[in-house]
Amino acid sequence: MARLVEVDDAADPRLADYRDLRDVGLRRSLEAEHGLFLAEGEKVVRRAVEAGYPPRSFLMAPRWLDGLADVLATSDAPCFVVSESLAEEVTGFHVHRGALASLRRLPLPALDEVLREARTVVVLEDLVDHTNVGAVVRNAAALGVDAVLLAPRCADPLYRRAVKVAMGAVFAMPWTRLSDWYDALPSLSARGFTTVALSLAEDSEDLEAAVAGVDRLALVLGGEGHGLSERWTDTADRRARIAMSRGVEVGVDSLNAAAAAAVACYVARARSAGA
Amino acid sequence: MARLVEVDDAADPRLADYRDLRDVGLRRSLEAEHGLFLAEGEKVVRRAVEAGYPPRSFLMAPRWLDGLADVLATSDAPCFVVSESLAEEVTGFHVHRGALASLRRLPLPALDEVLREARTVVVLEDLVDHTNVGAVVRNAAALGVDAVLLAPRCADPLYRRAVKVAMGAVFAMPWTRLSDWYDALPSLSARGFTTVALSLAEDSEDLEAAVAGVDRLALVLGGEGHGLSERWTDTADRRARIAMSRGVEVGVDSLNAAAAAAVACYVARARSAGA
Incomplete structure (x- = not known):
């Protein structure tokens, strides 16, 4: 079961994976450096986890926890629970679809x-x-x-x-x-x-x-x-x-x-x- | 021949048609109210004029004047000549393709x-x-x-x-x-x-x-x-x-x-x- 971690400070370093999602240049280097990618929305987060990509963490407002409870149950990664306004402050845009996950990339197949x-x-x-x-x-x-x-x-x-x-x-x-x-x-x-x-x-x-x-x-x-x-x-x-x-x-x-x-x-x- | 009008003040009311092009809500009401639409880029501006839409005005940096000289020659509308930084200030984004035109909508066909x-x-x-x-x-x-x-x-x-x-x-x-x-x-x-x-x-x-x-x-x-x-x-x-x-x-x-x-x-x- 993912650990639920309430976060109320937009500057919290544990939210680094989710920063400035609209800044393509920054995201490219950040994602390459850490070998991660982001999934957005309940359906896409679910598909990414089911496809075998290991979650580094989740980030969502409280009202999305229930819908993804079964997915969270399969993971040991932290789930950062934040207000919608804090999610917006960190990511740089209004997260319509609620849930985000940061996942580890896998080696590309031959x-x-x-x-x-x-x-x-x-x-x-x-x-x-x-x-x-x-x-x-x-x-x-x-x-x-x-x-x-x-x-x-x-x-x-x-x-x-x-x-x-x-x-x-x-x-x-x-x-x-x-x-x-x-x-x-x-x-x-x-x-x-x-x-x-x-x-x-x-x-x-x-x-x-x-x-x-x-x-x-x-x-x-x-x-x-x-x-x-x-x-x-x-x-x-x-x-x-x-x-x-x-x-x-x-x-x-x-x-x-x-x-x-x-x-x-x-x-x-x-x-x-x-x- | 379009009149060339140099403008160096972003607040000049004659540039009203070109304001805040990224603000969809504002643009919708402004364009509906004035019965206008915007064309962007030399090729698209040319096609709009050739298709018979009457230009209200043009806006471009000096280096785009030559390429559109033949189009400007067909119109009596003013052509506002501005620096690229002023174009960006007015429109709200970097105008890659240089030329803009504001054109009058025509009645839709039956x-x-x-x-x-x-x-x-x-x-x-x-x-x-x-x-x-x-x-x-x-x-x-x-x-x-x-x-x-x-x-x-x-x-x-x-x-x-x-x-x-x-x-x-x-x-x-x-x-x-x-x-x-x-x-x-x-x-x-x-x-x-x-x-x-x-x-x-x-x-x-x-x-x-x-x-x-x-x-x-x-x-x-x-x-x-x-x-x-x-x-x-x-x-x-x-x-x-x-x-x-x-x-x-x-x-x-x-x-x-x-x-x-x-x-x-x-x-x-x-x-x-x-x-």
């Missing part, structure tokens, strides 16, 4: 482990917005993708905002970080995946044609704005596009990153079986 | 006018997040949707953040507001559209089956979180769903609003021709 049973994976190059990374993981999970691989510069899926947008899907979806950006796609091809890059390259074929009959498929998506690097575009086995309509007319010729990923996952799921 | 040539329309019930409304309009434009109809409580597509996310597609995409929420869907059916509501209702069929053979199609989408109202669910001609995978396993059983809309538009575009 690439081969993540790929072992996977038939369809999504590979993200430089998606730098936490909201987009969270949305891609959520939508990929809903559309049957087996794993997500992130290039070194992709935003952190365990950043609070990504976790929230993903509704906790980042805890259940197998994912890992690719350490070698340069040869990332050839190394997937060598493991038996057909890498299909979403790209407006001249030789891009229609996405449905590109994935037809592919057994193990890696859908490769670029970042916001600039799309895929030349290196990744060139080293993918195939380049494909989602055909646009009226793009020229309205001056918009692409879907936003999360929507493109969702449509691509939808098309991938419907692909005909491999030979 | 429903029949918007529908006249349309074969595929998207109908949004209570999508309240400006980012989501902007993303839906952008993705709908890219995927060949002819018009977007908004229920009374939907967020404003001309709010600065929606305009930005839509990359200006809100200027080119025909859209209007539905004045009658209660009978919105029957009135579309009466105009020859088959209304297909995305819904997890018990009688929801697969979306691809639901749109097959439909000539004039209205895709009906609900808001974030709660989805469609009972009234709209019941009064749609058909209810349909995007089949999810592994939803139960990871605790996520739906796409986010913008992604669901993109997938639905993609499926609608590929539908077989009507009888």
Whole structure:
């Protein structure tokens, strides 16, 4: 059972994990240094703990204790009980969903482990917005993708905002970080995946044609704005596009990153079986 | 040619249109009262003016004048030339993209006018997040949707953040507001559209089956979180769903609003021709 610890001083050093949650720069260094991440809201806190992430501590107003009693019962971590105004003072914003937890990150799984049973994976190059990374993981999970691989510069899926947008899907979806950006796609091809890059390259074929009959498929998506690097575009086995309509007319010729990923996952799921 | 007016006092009343752009409540009342909206960034300002919205004024740092010279040449409105720090002081944030314009709203077109040539329309019930409304309009434009109809409580597509996310597609995409929420869907059916509501209702069929053979199609989408109202669910001609995978396993059983809309538009575009 988590120890309930009432705290009434916003400067209490035991609340350090929860400080200034809106300061992205500060949070990045603090979370990396201490190997922690934050979960927000009863549902997400519950999913994080159930997925096996060890809690460092909890922080909540008294009225949230009951809803999470069973989760608190499984942990020896302290649960800091604070007023809502104190929670706001520490975190820097109004904590709508009441409960917060600080959890320990786990070592990322090896690439081969993540790929072992996977038939369809999504590979993200430089998606730098936490909201987009969270949305891609959520939508990929809903559309049957087996794993997500992130290039070194992709935003952190365990950043609070990504976790929230993903509704906790980042805890259940197998994912890992690719350490070698340069040869990332050839190394997937060598493991038996057909890498299909979403790209407006001249030789891009229609996405449905590109994935037809592919057994193990890696859908490769670029970042916001600039799309895929030349290196990744060139080293993918195939380049494909989602055909646009009226793009020229309205001056918009692409879907936003999360929507493109969702449509691509939808098309991938419907692909005909491999030979 | 727009008159260039140098301003060096953040309190200058002529800058009233540009105040506190991050204060959603204030902006809503100010913009409604004066019938204005804001465009941000050279590309978006250009598209707004080219789409026929009359500028009330422009505001920019000197270095943005050249890039917009041809747009300024078409207008008699004042162009307030300010330092970047003064722009930040007035608007409340760092104006990355330099140029801002305040434009006059135009009367919304009548429903029949918007529908006249349309074969595929998207109908949004209570999508309240400006980012989501902007993303839906952008993705709908890219995927060949002819018009977007908004229920009374939907967020404003001309709010600065929606305009930005839509990359200006809100200027080119025909859209209007539905004045009658209660009978919105029957009135579309009466105009020859088959209304297909995305819904997890018990009688929801697969979306691809639901749109097959439909000539004039209205895709009906609900808001974030709660989805469609009972009234709209019941009064749609058909209810349909995007089949999810592994939803139960990871605790996520739906796409986010913008992604669901993109997938639905993609499926609608590929539908077989009507009888």
